[in-house]
Amino acid sequence: xxxxxxxxxxxxxxxxxxxxxxxxxxxxxxxxxxxxxxxxxxxxxxxxxxxxxxxxxxxxxxxxxxxxxxxxxxxxxxxxxxxxxxxxxxxxxxxxxxxxxxxxxxxxxxxxxxxxxxxxxxxxxxxxxxxxxxxxxxxxxxxxxxxxxxxxxxxxxxxxxxxxxxxxxxx
Amino acid sequence: xxxxxxxxxxxxxxxxxxxxxxxxxxxxxxxxxxxxxxxxxxxxxxxxxxxxxxxxx
Numbered sequence: 001x002x003x004x005x006x007x008x009x010x011x012x013x014x015x016x017x018x019x020x021x022x023x024x025x026x027x028x029x030x031x032x033x034x035x036x037x038x039x040x041x042x043x044x045x046x047x048x049x050x051x052x053x054x055x056x057x058x059x060x061x062x063x064x065x066x067x068x069x070x071x072x073x074x075x076x077x078x079x080x081x082x083x084x085x086x087x088x089x090x091x092x093x094x095x096x097x098x099x100x101x102x103x104x105x106x107x108x109x110x111x112x113x114x115x116x117x118x119x120x121x122x123x124x125x126x127x128x129x130x131x132x133x134x135x136x137x138x139x140x141x142x143x144x145x146x147x148x149x150x151x152x153x154x155x156x157x158x159x160x161x162x163x164x165x166x167x168x169x170x171x
Numbered sequence: 172x173x174x175x176x177x178x179x180x181x182x183x184x185x186x187x188x189x190x191x192x193x194x195x196x197x198x199x200x201x202x203x204x205x206x207x208x209x210x211x212x213x214x215x216x217x218x219x220x221x222x223x224x225x226x227x228x
Contacts, residue, residue, distance in 0.1 A: 006197050013204055020208070024215050032220055033227040093228070110224035125228030134223075 037114050037124050041095070046118035049073060049099050060086055063093075072096045074103040074116045077145035079136060083152035086128055087161035093125040104139030107153050115140060128155050 028034040049055040054071045058080045063069045068090055073080045075098065086092045096105045096116050103116040114122040136151035156164070 004191070006193070009197075010200070017204075017207070021211065024211070028215070028220060032225055034220070035226055035228050037226060107224055109222065111219065111222050111226055112224040123228075124226050126224040126226060128224065132223075 035125075037122060039120070041121035041123050043119050044097065044121060046097065046099055049097070054095060055097055060084060060092075066090045068092045070094045072105070074098045074105060074138065076100050076143050077138070077149035079105075079138075079149075079151035083154045084136070085154045085156055085161065085164060087158045088128060088131045088155050089158075090128055091125060092128055093123060096122045096124075101142050102140050103142050103149070104137070106137055106139045108135035108137060110134065113139070131155050131157050131160075 044052060044055075055073050058071050058073045060068055060070045060081070066089075068086055070084050070086060070092055072084060072094060074096060084094075094105070094112070096114065097120065098116045098118040100118060102118065104113070105116050105122065106113040110126075112124060112126050114124055116122055132155045134153040134155070136153050138146060138149040142149065
């Protein structure tokens with residue numbers, strides 16, 4: 001079978017393109033460590049969040065050296081805690097669940113973005129940098145007040161974070 | 172099927188396929204290809220990986 005030279009060229013270019021696409025996604029996973037948000041968390045009772053260890057008091061707590069866990073409950077129409085305050089230059093794992101309907105959890109302008117499903121816990125880990133204030137919003141239509149459902153993620157200096165938490169214990 | 176292809180190939184060869192040389196189409200597809208590559212590099216490496224809070228776990 002005869003194949004025209006241009007066709008051979010096109011076949012080779014197509015294969016090269018496929019290799020480049022797979023290669024760059026592989027690079028993303030190996031180099032910067034880009035990960036998927038998995039279903040590794042156990043299901044929970046969305047009606048019983050009041051008795052849940054993690055979600056009865058939504059909060060940010062230290063879980064290791066420079067590692068923090070943020071337990072967040074999304075509801076119609078907001079996020080708790082609000083603002084979510086995390087220390088700068090640390091590793092933060094968000095555990096997000098919903099107590100009513102499906103919501104979205106999107107830290108605006110960043111790659112931190114997941115669906116929040118009642119009865120499920122979405123877990124995502126990010127590295128935060130310098131102090132900064134991020135917006136947080138729901139990107140799944142969740143009811144009449146969807147458009148006002150927003151929050152804040154405040155990255156503050158380590159000192160400010162500790163001062164705030166010491167103050168928080170008294171309250 | 173093998174016989175069919177062989178028959179077609181021989182008739183194509185007789186018609187002189189190499190004379191069909193669409194250099195304009197090749198150039199156009201080449202330009203599209205380069206646009207595609209540059210777009211991918213921009214979307215993945217600059218827009219996606221360059222944003223804050225890359226999900227790492």
